[in-house]
Amino acid sequence: MLLRFSSTTAACTLPPTISPRPSSVESMGRPKALTYGDIAETVLPSVIFTIDTLNVLAQAVDSYVQLAPRDRRLFFQEQMANIWPQPIDWGSPPKTEDFKAQWSALRRYFKEQGRIRGPPALPEQLSTRKWTGLRVCGVVYRDSIDEMVFLGTGMKPGDPRGYLGQRIKCRTVFYWKLSPSDRRQLVEMAEEWQSGSAPVEQKIEAYYRRFQAWIRNVHMVGLREFGQHLVTMSIPEPGLTNPPRLFEFMHELKILDKPLVKVVPVGDTLANIYLEVNHAAGRIEGAALPAVLNRKSRLKRKTTWSMSEASFVGHDEIVLKEEEFDEELFYKEAISMVYLIVRMAHSNISRYRDLDPPWSTFEDLVDKEYLLPDLPMCIPTSLRQPNCFKYLKHWFTVTKGLKFTRWQRKNSLPMPPVPLEERWWSDSLPDYVPPEEAVPAPAIAAMNYVPVLLPPVHLDPGVLTSPYGSAGGHLVHDEAVREQEAIDMLEVPAVPDPEDARPHGEEEEERSDEDSVPPYLVPANSEARAQWCAERLQRYGLPSRSTRRLRGGIRQLAELPMIPNASYPLTAAAKSTGLPVDLSWTRRTASPPQTEEELNVWLVFLRGSPWCFSRNGRDVFAGTELVWAFVLGWVLYLQGYTAAGGSSQGDTGVGIYSVGCAGFSKVFGAFEAALSAYGETFEYPGWPPSAKYALVSSRSHYLAYLVRNEEQDVLLPLLRLVTRMDDAPLEPPFEVIPHSSSTAAPSWITNPQGVPSWQWQRCGLPPASHGLPQLPDLILTWLRRPDLLVNPGEGKARSRETGLAIFLKVALLFSDLENIDDGNWTYAGAAGLEHSCLRSYTRRLKMAISDWANEEALRLEPLLPPLAGDEGDLQDGGEEDQASPLPDEFRRSPSAGPVKRQSVSHAMPAHMDETFMEMDLDDLDLPHSVQEYRAEIDAQPRTAVQELTRKGLQGIAELEGRKKLNKALRAGATQNLAPVSGLKRKPAPQRTEGGWLPMPSQDALSLQSDDEDRPPRKKRRTMVIKRPREENQTKPRGPVRRGPKIPGRGRGKPRRRKTVQKRLTVTGDDEDEDEQADEDEHASDAEESSGDSEPVRSVGGNCDDASSTYGGDEDEMPSTISAPRRSRFDEFITPVVFEAEGCSSSMDVDSDEMGSALSVRPPQHRRLAFVEPERPVLLSLAGRSALPRGRDAPLVRPRPKMTERSKALRAARGLPPVIEQSETNVSGAPLSDSLRRSRRLQAS
Known part of the structure; x- marks a missing residue:
């Protein structure tokens, strides 16, 4: 079968210096056409040049774009002299294949970079944070910044007092204390790293810190937007040490009972891919597999017990x-x-x-x-x-x-x-072994200083901050669920929590160091109480194994979802469970009763499973307040039991503490099991506001976590504006409406003035609200209110607490809409989402939320005080060189607002931390300079895979910017260029037949002055030369000489040199010689009569034209790789052609073609035509002198007699008649005398 198909692309060019490889010649003597891959290896710049050479050439692209075509020859010679290791004499340039390939690739590189069109850039939604000079500074001077933070605050990495925030502030100060030249080099390194050349250590660190969160977001987008479950196989880049891994989240979504890797045998597939990638790169041997692929997986399982560095370092x-x-x-x-x-x-x-x-x-x-x-x-x-x-x-x-x-x-x-x-572990040795030199006094003072109970500037003088709440959420919950670092990247300022504040009065004097913080001073929320209990158990309790069940129950209680009767009043629950009067969180002392009678009253309550009671024949949850009283009683009991010398084994009490370890361990086990059952029965997707500090350390960060996947990107900017509102309590008419399990009771979603509490135990709307048919209309009406964040009567913004409460209401609504779209109703407590009245309104409500956020931002921003540094950039380009001395107005003030970090790398912030501003970089022992670090990175050897990867990523990263810059440069250059005669061609005639073609792009319609953007050339025709052949013998091939000029052939109008290279196809086999289309005959005669003289190329690729290969502005490659086989159906079939002119890699695809290929409904193309050619035979013709010759010679074919209909059809098309086999060779003349031959062969 002969397969031919049409395409809208242009032709791939082949340089005249390339000849077929010896292996491409078959045994029959007929050359095999070169493939695209064979040609690409010798002409594409991305293959010939290294990344360093491409970086050198990239600096001259701007000059090339602004050049006129007549000036490019000298420009190409100058650039070739920059990259060629030896001086070049352009009178007799080198004749080596290496020089020819680089010269061709150099010109093709500039043509490619000078194009206006280009492929679309990667969507920013799929990319992570952009590398900036400030971010690179944090990597280059990592240790020095850590040392600076330690000297200023006494904090080390991982300090729970807010080390990450201090490091961010210190990094900003450190960056602007560097010299302008160092900052400029950091910016250049950021541009290189953005294109994929970041160090291996940085990539592997980012993989372990952020890759799983990033790939999870990609998977959720694929499921939410396209309804596709993604399964990703991650294979590390050669040189990275992380193992291959399969990522899927169907087990997390409760779709699979077990992870996919435990059900489907994918380990061998991962190992095979991993080995194949590394074998191709030459990095490892086949047997070198990472530990994760080892089949002895029982040895590699993660243990609950962990080993700290202090146990082995030093x-x-x-x-x-x-x-x-x-x-x-x-x-x-x-x-x-x-x-x-x-x-x-x-x-x-x-x-x-x-x-x-x-x-x-x-x-x-x-x-x-x-x-x-x-x-x-x-x-x-x-x-x-x-x-x-x-x-x-x-x-x-x-x-x-x-x-x-x-x-x-x-x-x-x-x-x-x-x-x-x-x-x-020698790098960590100084942290555990005291240094020989003395630690500076400020560092020692900072280390011994614990910033607790200090009055913040935003609180009243009579209010102190509790050490429990937002300051230590990691003490209770699992560290694996923390999202603080990822949320910090969203650049949302943190806001204080009013619930962290506690009264400061005369009771403070009653407290001693032994008592620490009494229960009545602990904030009245689950998170603060859980932290207080965990700290007391760790400080005063028994060994951890004795209280493990109690600590697990405390964590379950802090993370408890919304369950029926959760808000049951404490006074009513106390009557049903026998709660002692003196056992509550209003207790003034953190110690158990001192008498046996009082303690026995406590034990009756504590040992009676008071977390539930019987009502109307069924067990009812006693409410979270009573359960917290139960926990408080056991924590105080264990404190006294330990102080009295109680043992962690057996069931024997001590003194007045009659319950031993076995007794209270049994109660703790039942307590943990009961709360686990409640959690599984009423489990709901997401983290509720009551457990927000398990994820982050601020309420604003929790809100950012809820809306981080919002598509329109309008909720996060609005949240940043809300954090700038004035600090004040919740304003009327808005009020917090408590939860009630009654269907008829009001809720914060149905009440227009209602807002949820920050102790709400559900990451979504109230359970009963999903069954209200009028709920969508109520929400849409509420979102249209103009007085939510702005007070229209006073014309000013509302308080920050009001704004946060309104935003929490919207965020919980948005979270439920996300759960409905994702189908997260497989959770036990989320079954109502499947039949929610909002299910058919999710898209409409999301658009309404986006519109509301956009309108509120436009209405709110003018009413807020401007951020410091927002009036304009202080430095622009080279002006930053004059910013070395730091003026006083750049110092931080206590009332300064949050600073946007995205502009820190370009302009010095107006307010920087005063603690780090007072420090001098000379006091630090800098391990290296920016130049030394950069030189060390550049000096590291690169493998072939790393070289290709960097070139590919750099090409993708630079094409979009190159496209915009070329437009600007060319627009300015073409206005000043005088028109040159003969350089501009006439446009090609418009096509009037064939299939439908799309409209040209705007770039194609704009005025172009460059020669590579000319209209398409006229369709190429192939000259066919037929040679006579003796019977039963095949002549060897030989070079075809060029015949003399035919008399009468005019020179015609002068033209540009070698604008079209035509290829001569020599055929010598039966198939090539016996079957040629009729239009080939017409094309040969038309070409001979034209006024243009063309050089004729032989099979080996040698051109008879004596023009120089290295001079001028000619194209070096023909338009097609090989000539397609001709047949009588050519007038209906268009051969496929590929565009390789001006391309350096497979990524250089036209953006319009890329868009058509990726569109849902691609444009219509010609259908493929499958042609079954007939068996070709030798031509024969009788020696009748009466038969015409040349163009009018009849076509002789050995076929059966033609029908009258076929003859009429050929006559209607203007084709010569066909002589039947029986009419030939009647005169007996020799065959060779009557065979039509080419004029050039006749002349030779």
């Missing part, structure tokens, strides 16, 4: 604490814990972090005290779980650690311990 052994030993937990995880401890202890005395544990020589590398008699050590999976637990108990309770005397690599000899400064 000494040879691993220090294990007896109080951490938990029999139940350690027995369950014994195999993985033994592997972890042995691996860390063995690696601790070496230079390598992940050495394989020496199981076979374990007894030779440790002392006998760490071994158990009659129980030799071996790999934990063979040692079995009970024996692993015996070793754990021995190491934790007897030896209190594990120490290796020597370390051994696989298949090598044991080695002695390396010095401390050469071990893998």
